[in-house]
Amino acid sequence: MQPASIERLAAAFARLPGVGPRTAQRLTYHVLTRPEDEVRALAQALVEVKELIGDCQTCFNLAEGPQCVICADSRRDPSVLCVVEGPADILPIERTHEYRGRYHVLGGALSPVDGIGPGDLHLEELYRRVVDGDADLHGVKVSEVVVATNPTTAGEATALQIGADLGQRAPDVVVSRLASGLPVGADLEHADEVTLGRAFAGRRTI
Amino acid sequence: MQPASIERLAAAFARLPGVGPRTAQRLTYHVLTRPEDEVRALAQALVEVKELIGDCQTCFNLAEGPQCVICADSRRDPSVLCVVEGPADILPIERTHEYRGRYHVLGGALSPVDGIGPGDLHLEELYRRVVDGDADLHGVKVSEVVVATNPTTAGEATALQIGADLGQRAPDVVVSRLASGLPVGADLEHADEVTLGRAFAGRRTI
Numbered sequence: 001m002q003p004a005s006i007e008r009l010a011a012a013f014a015r016l017p018g019v020g021p022r023t024a025q026r027l028t029y030h031v032l033t034r035p036e037d038e039v040r041a042l043a044q045a046l047v048e049v050k051e052l053i054g055d056c057q058t059c060f061n062l063a064e065g066p067q068c069v070i071c072a073d074s075r076r077d078p079s080v081l082c083v084v085e086g087p088a089d090i091l092p093i094e095r096t097h098e099y100r101g102r103y104h105v106l107g108g109a110l111s112p113v114d115g116i117g118p119g120d121l122h123l124e125e126l127y128r129r130v131v132d133g134d135a136d137l138h139g140v141k142v143s144e145v146v147v148a149t150n151p152t153t154a155g156e157a158t159a160l161q162i163g164a165d166l167g168q169r170a171p172d173v174v175v176s177r178l179a180s181g182l183p184v185g186a187d188l189e190h191a192d193e194v195t196l197g198r199a200f201a202g203r204r205t206i
Numbered sequence: 207m208q209p210a211s212i213e214r215l216a217a218a219f220a221r222l223p224g225v226g227p228r229t230a231q232r233l234t235y236h237v238l239t240r241p242e243d244e245v246r247a248l249a250q251a252l253v254e255v256k257e258l259i260g261d262c263q264t265c266f267n268l269a270e271g272p273q274c275v276i277c278a279d280s281r282r283d284p285s286v287l288c289v290v291e292g293p294a295d296i297l298p299i300e301r302t303h304e305y306r307g308r309y310h311v312l313g314g315a316l317s318p319v320d321g322i323g324p325g326d327l328h329l330e331e332l333y334r335r336v337v338d339g340d341a342d343l344h345g346v347k348v349s350e351v352v353v354a355t356n357p358t359t360a361g362e363a364t365a366l367q368i369g370a371d372l373g374q375r376a377p378d379v380v381v382s383r384l385a386s387g388l389p390v391g392a393d394l395e396h397a398d399e400v401t402l403g404r405a406f407a408g409r410r411t412i
Contacts (some may be wrong), residue, residue, distance in 0.1 A: 003258070005258045005270055006268065008254070017236050025297065026224075034221075038221065039252050044219075049211045049215045049234065049239070053211060062209065069208065069209060086235075087235065088231075102378060
């Protein structure tokens with residue numbers, strides 16, 4: 001019913017997350033109405049991102065070159081490490097402007113049912129950074145590790161594992177976990193019981 | 207905060223319709239996790255669709271080559287033309303399997319406020335097809351024109367114009383308009399008054 005090149009583009013769009021066949025079709029027709037240089041810019045950006053982006057040698061964040069923009073930024077506090085599951089978790093934390101330390105990207109979370117064990121994550125590299133300090137920092141040691149894995153079963157299990165391992169290997173380093181509780185703007189009536197339980201357990205004097 | 211190539215891809219994604227900055231970011235991270243050949247396939251499909259797709263010489267539908275797949279299909283009934291605003295309108299009509307004639311794509315609808323007049327649409331080409339018959343059909347004449355422009359002010363105005371023009375130039379040709387009324391599965395309670403009014407006006411004996 002449609003030319004092959006249109007079917008191919010719609011099929012390629014439909015492989016993107018959250019894009020069903022109808023949206024893929026709509027995006028394809030949109031592309032056909034746009035100037036050729038705009039479409040070429042998208043195609044070029046797709047190819048380039050795959051060519052240029054690799055892992056940061058220090059923290060495994062996405063990087064163009066050996067170090068990511070955060071590790072390469074000398075204004076970041078090198079004595080605090082924030083541990084996240086994936087590179088996508090860094091952007092929301094950066095948007096808070098609350099954190100000025102460095103990161104460590106695990107590449108996932110412990111999940112025995114999915115076959116993801118400690119050897120599949122960058123845990124040893126984390127412990128090495130904490131114990132030895134980052135190679136590019138010439139002796140500055142880590143004093144705190146903030147574990148910011150997701151508040152899910154896998155994320156919690158990973159946080160507990162990191163807490164236990166660092167308790168043994170670097171007992172002087174503070175290991176903390178992001179607070180769990182009611183999201184700002186939420187109402188009690190619709191809070192789930194686990195979140196509400198966490199909010200009680202983590203209550204603070206005002 | 208992010209490498210330039212990632213920012214460029216996110217910006218390019220954000221130009222697609224329905225893709226906000228957050229979704230663009232998510233799509234970018236998704237692309238980074240996919241194999242290189244899958245990403246290259248999308249980039250290639252984008253470039254190819256712009257290179258290969260043009261207007262059908264007969265009906266102005268999207269085509270790879272001089273004629274679209276529908277005009278090139280000899281099993282289609284050449285005596286009926288369905289007039290649509292854009293190529294994207296053809297797919298939903300084809301999905302109904304109710305229509306076996308050919309199409310004519312106007313390239314929009316009459317809208318004086320947007321500066322779109324009769325000269326901006328493929329109206330003269332439509333009238334020529336109706337009066338003279340399609341060049342590739344050697345004398346088969348059009349007996350009916352089904353106007354399937356959108357049920358909007360612009361679409362209705364365009365339909366009225368086509369009806370008036372063809373009434374003068376080809377008085378023997380039946381000009382019809384898609385029925386307006388309640389969508390199947392809708393309930394009366396939530397129908398808007400214009401649609402319900404149309405449903406009354408177009409009521410049929412059962």
